[in-house]
Amino acid sequence: MKQPIFLSVLLLFICANVFAQSKSNLKISGKITDAATGKAVEYASVGVTDQVSNKVVNGAVTDSTGYFEVTGLSTGTFTVNIDFIGYEKKSVTNVQMGVSGKTVDLGNIALTPTVKTLAEVTVTGRAAIIENQIDKIVFNAANDVTSQAGVALDVLKKVPQVSVDIDGNVELQGNPNVRFLINGKPSSVFGNSLTDALASIPANQIKSIEAITSPGAKYDAQGTGGIINIILKDNRLQGVNGSINLAAGTRLENGSLNLNFRKNNFGLNAFFSGNKQLSSRTPSAQDRLSTNVADNTQTHLLQNGYQDFQRSGYRSGIGFDWNLSKKDNLIGAVGYNNFSNSSSGVTNISQTLLGQNGVPIAASNILRNSSSKGGIGAIDWSLNYIKKFAKDGQELNVLYSSSFGKPRASYNQVQNLASEQIPFAGTSGNTPGNDKQTNISIDYAHPIRKNFIIETGVKTVLQNISSVADIRVFQPALSQYIPDPAQSYELGYDMKIYAGYLSTTFSLFKFLNVKAGARFEHTDVKIDYPNTAIPSYNNLVPSLIFSHNFKDEQSLKLAFTRRIERAEYRDINPFMNLSDPYNITTGNPLLKPEIGNNFELGYNKSFKNGGNVYIALIERINTDDVKPYTILYPTYVIGDSTYVNVSVTNRQNIGIEYNSGVSISGSMPITSQLNLRGNLMVTQKRVVNDLLGGNVTNGTNWRFNLNATYLLPKDLVLEGFGNYSSAINTIQGKRPQQLTYNFAFRKQFYHKNASIGLTATNPFTKYISQVTTIRTGNYISKNTVLVPYRSFGVSLTYKFGKLEFKRGKEQGNDFLHSAPSGDN
Template identity: 50%
Template sequence: MKLIYILFLSVIFSVNVHAQGTGGKGKITGKVTDAATKQPVDYATVAIYKQGVAAPFNGISTDPKGGFILDKIPAGEYKITVDFLGYQRTTIEHVLVKDGGNTTLNDILLAPVPHQLKGVTITATTPTVENKIDKMVYNPQNDLSAQGGVAIDILKKVPQITVDIDGNVELQGNANIRFLINGKPSSIFGASLADALASIPASQIKSIEVVTSPGAKYDAAGTGGIINIILKDSRVEGVNGSINLSAGTRRENGSFNLNVRKGNFGVNAFFSGNAQINTNSPNSRTRNSTDSALNRTTLLQDGSNNFKRNGYESGINFTWNISKHDDLTAGVGFNHFGNHGEGVTNQDQSVFNVAGQQLSNLQSIRNSSSKFNGTATDVNLNYKKTFDTEGQELNILYSSSFGNNSFSSFQQQNYFTAGIPSTGIRNNNPGKDHETNISVDYTQPLSKDFTIETGGKLVFDHINNNVITDSLAGSTFVPNAGQTYGFTYDRKIYAYYLSASTSLFNKFLDVKAGLRDEYTSTNADFQGVTIPGYNTLAPSLVFQHKLDASQSIKLSYTRRIERPEYGDLNPFLNISDPHNISTGNPQLKPELGDNFELGYNKSYDKGANINIAAFYRRNTDDIQSFTTFYSQLDINGTTYTDVSLNQRYNLGSEVRTGVNLYGSVPVTKEFNLRSNMIFSDRISNNPGSPSVSGFAYRLNLNAQYSFGHDLSAEFFGNYNSSQKGIQGVNPKFVFYNFAMRKQFLNKKASFGLTASNPFSKYVGQRSTTFGSNFNQVNIRNIPVQSFGISLSYKFGKLDFKKDNEKDDKEPGNREESAPADKGR
């Protein structure tokens, strides 16, 4: 890791020295107006090219008054282009920039398109990865291998994110991530994150925003950071939409979008559904353990599980531009997902004494099943007011999410030894969840280079949960009073923040600093448990220096919090496998994380881009799962033997250091390569135990080739290494796929083919777990091989009209809309 950091700093230093030697810098200023009405054109796209070069090296959007400033431009000769939807492009050739000079252009007039366009398909070139001061944005529009897939397939390609075989997501190696949809919370993420991410079709996703160092406007929850999934909508005048269908050997899904906009009012409606076809996963577990008498027990479990998943989501959103300064948006969404699993496991349990003599042998077969269903209804209302002063803005947001979840499980163990009765348990676990967020954010520019932001937020979370358990007695199931109970859980979060941004040393350095204060109050009627309230101060600081128009360096710090969720606290014992029991820990304290990041970004004339980010993360009161082995465990009067009990604890501290390398290179006009690499080392320090260091890395490669005639192909390969943890080793993961897409009907329609891991039916997963008196090896074979086809069609008549908002200002894309703590 030291070598990586030395190389990282050497690259930045050498580039900086080179940049300092390029001579003075100048700037270009101008204003864009409508040639017919003479009104300013806000959010027009201004691009700058080196004279004679085909690709731009920088760009900017005009402000609400039509103005723009392109600064830190090296001396030379340039070409400027100005574009906006519904207008003809304007080009200004041979713009001269002198050292330290200010080149002021005459008013740039945009001429409207002379006639209304009918039945037109708009093709816009959006970079796959955009690196902004506060976040990284991944745009999957040209992601061929994710066509017909779901959100988890796209996340596998996003820089700084790793996804394992089970759909567990980490951001810079940290799994404590706050997931949002359109910048707002949803209880869809509460009950099962993997199911939720597998229920959102890739065709519905416009972009994914990754925020590793959130500022004070962002809620402090999630020590790993924030991932915001932006769904597609449209602000184009007229009626238009799209239909997407896919079918395959493992997954089927479809989606429908309809957008209607007339004048100042717009409506977006959508529906999508998907299903994962039943798959069978063979698995085995071998555990060796010793008891207090030094007798050794060997447990062999060998079986398979059938699993299937389904889900759908729908929603309708309204936008109303009440006036020049007042906007109102509202939306209602409904989500449903579920899964069903069934398994058969053969078990062989043998006990040996110190001399190696077998004392007993018990053979059995266990039949099990589980079923989960979850629904979530989300409503939101957002009012935004702007003022005559550029940048002054008021936002008021109300959002509420209602969830209903039901989980049931069954297991019965039948013994081959005569005289031993069968054992079994079944339970039903219904629950309701209601979360409400109310926030007010205000931005006030005090001068051209100094802006303050402030606001407050209230979060109210209420959960009702019931557990109904029956145990097998003879040949019938009877109520188990010790495992039947209900509880309520209430959490309130009160937050306030203040931040300021400015430029220092004649715009040499951009600085943004903030402080957020959050107080958390939690009440749960777990028997004999009182959860104390706590206050958290979360400072944040960002420094950014633009070396020139094409490269920048950024240093950031932020403090984050990971609150234990009700599932972590709930003392309910999951005994679906009597040899592997899990439970919550109501004594958990919140985990605090201090995150530092140093980043460098460089864009090249012909479209290449590199991004390097080194990070240091230190968590205290680190929340981790820990397994304890019991030769005998009594639970409400029932004794279970040879049991591994898994529970969450605050286990000291964890330090993770690493570097993320991302690069995109257009090798030729037709051939493009993208790669992302993460190298990190995790050190866990646990009181009373030696520290554990685990190095891990992730490598991926994306190659895309265009054959012309609207035909293109793609290859994507991903390798996640294994990593040592506090009690064992997590397995490695290899994944690759191929895809092709043919567009036709003037790019309104497309046909695609995909193949995932086509040369191997299963991906083998071998993990180990050990403790002072046991060790075990788990082997799973996960079916990932699949073949699929996809169809997409865009329809509608588009009437172009300048809107007074651009995409980055839409509700859900704003920094201030990111809400509170991680989904339950």
């Protein structure tokens, strides 16, 4: 572990010294605006050419205020060329460098809109698939042709520093405590089942995914691992247009419809999508040996069986944006999400009681039939008012968003001796609930001068959760389930968060870019559950980022952020899932928030051919670290029922976790046809378990993925993607390694407005074997699950409608096609 970290530090040191030896730091700056409206032109290309050699020496892209700065220039005479889609090219000649200081300010440069009709002309300005920004990594899924099949989980696998296991668990920089947002807003669907929620979003509806590893003070402090923001496609072009996407396969089927309408300053969009994961059988086995310290006997438990699992969901919504004036914008949306999952199966159980000398004392063979269901229906709505002022960058943003979800979970299990047909035991549980969240925020940005901006704001988060558990126990004498009041309960959970922040972005000594801020959050929690009380608490959450941009598109940054992980609905609900009465899972309403302190030292380099590389050293320290924890009980009483030889798993505050790691990610065009993207992360984890008197667990994990895309003639694309994660020690055992891979083929036709794709996932192996071990003071368990992962699929996409080209910022930041039919 020390060697890769040492090499990375050495590389960063060498790069920094090379940059420091640059012979010149002369620069050209200016601002690009629209000659007709006076508005800033974002993302315009600025190139500087030496008038003697006629060679391009450097360039830049304008920011959100239209400002650009080209650095690393030497003395001489240059031409500055400005170009952007929908405008006439413009050149500023005879720019003399080194005559009157280090900086030449060209002031305001106005671009003239073109009047050329583009009905039959395709103009393409494609953004990079991966962008490294000061606080986040952006994966432009809409620009990745083969990302259009599957669901959000499939797209997340390609995002640098993000890992997704075969069960759908997501980690950012090795941390599973990630805050998920859709279009920058939270939703109650993520609090019930994150995997189900991510499996309900079709990949073809995703414009980009932001992995925010160093969130500033403006962001909510929730999520010690950072924030993942899923940005859905929109369309800023005039006219009526839409797209239809269909995908079918051996494991997954989905479809979606997008409709967009825009006339002048008003736009409307609507969508509907549905998906279904077909029923698949998952064989599993458990081999467990436990010790009863009271009488020094042992129990050997063997469970072999299967579960038939399926998942389905659909999403729908409608939204609008209305430019009330040149300075006022109103954005609103309402959507409905519904997803569910179900499983059923049969398990053969063999249990043997062993005496002190290992001789069998008693044995039993049991057959268990079990089933479970879960899901949520949720409605989200939001209204956003944005006010821009005369000064560039001065902005007021008021946002109201709310979400109301009805999570649901149920199970049923019945057991009978293998020699008998009549059940002797069984349990059923049903827990409907409500989850309401409301967010109200006011944000204000004020530029003091160029490169010096102050931001401030306040926010209120209100969350109310209620749940009812109806538990019934099977009575053999009556041959039916009878309500058990001792196990049934009602849960009320009310959380209020009041937050305020102040942050600033400025340049220090014209060398160092600084983004600093602090956020204060007061959390008040009330819970209506027997013998449970949670005191209110305060958190001061600082953030600090230093960065420096060198010539040739290179930068270095050092970041520190503090984050909080509050428990979600699924973590606090004390509902006991008894679908397997030997392995019970439940929630913990007494969970304290986890506090994370994250450090990152990163180097980024972008190449003229579109490639880039990012190297980061990462240190993360979590206090009150939350992890799943398992305890074995020889006897365990729930209500009026007593269970024997039972393991109970819930999430607990373990202690302190230290994570030290190095991450290397990049994208490189090898040829004009072949592009490679890869991501390597090595993490050394050290956990101090206070529940076991400070016991220390060490483990090293490394993850690697590689994506290869090859462009063939006639708009054919081939892609291969592989992902590997090594095994790692946990506080109570070992987590298994994982290897997945897939191949994709896509053909575009009809002016790239239609496409057909073929995909194959793990085509050479039907199952992925997952062996997990758990060790405690009185038992060891080996769990084997054969996950059905092989699949084949086909997808179809068609984009329709008439578009009118609209210039400037109204087009958005993604790549654009102005043709008979458009592209989101």
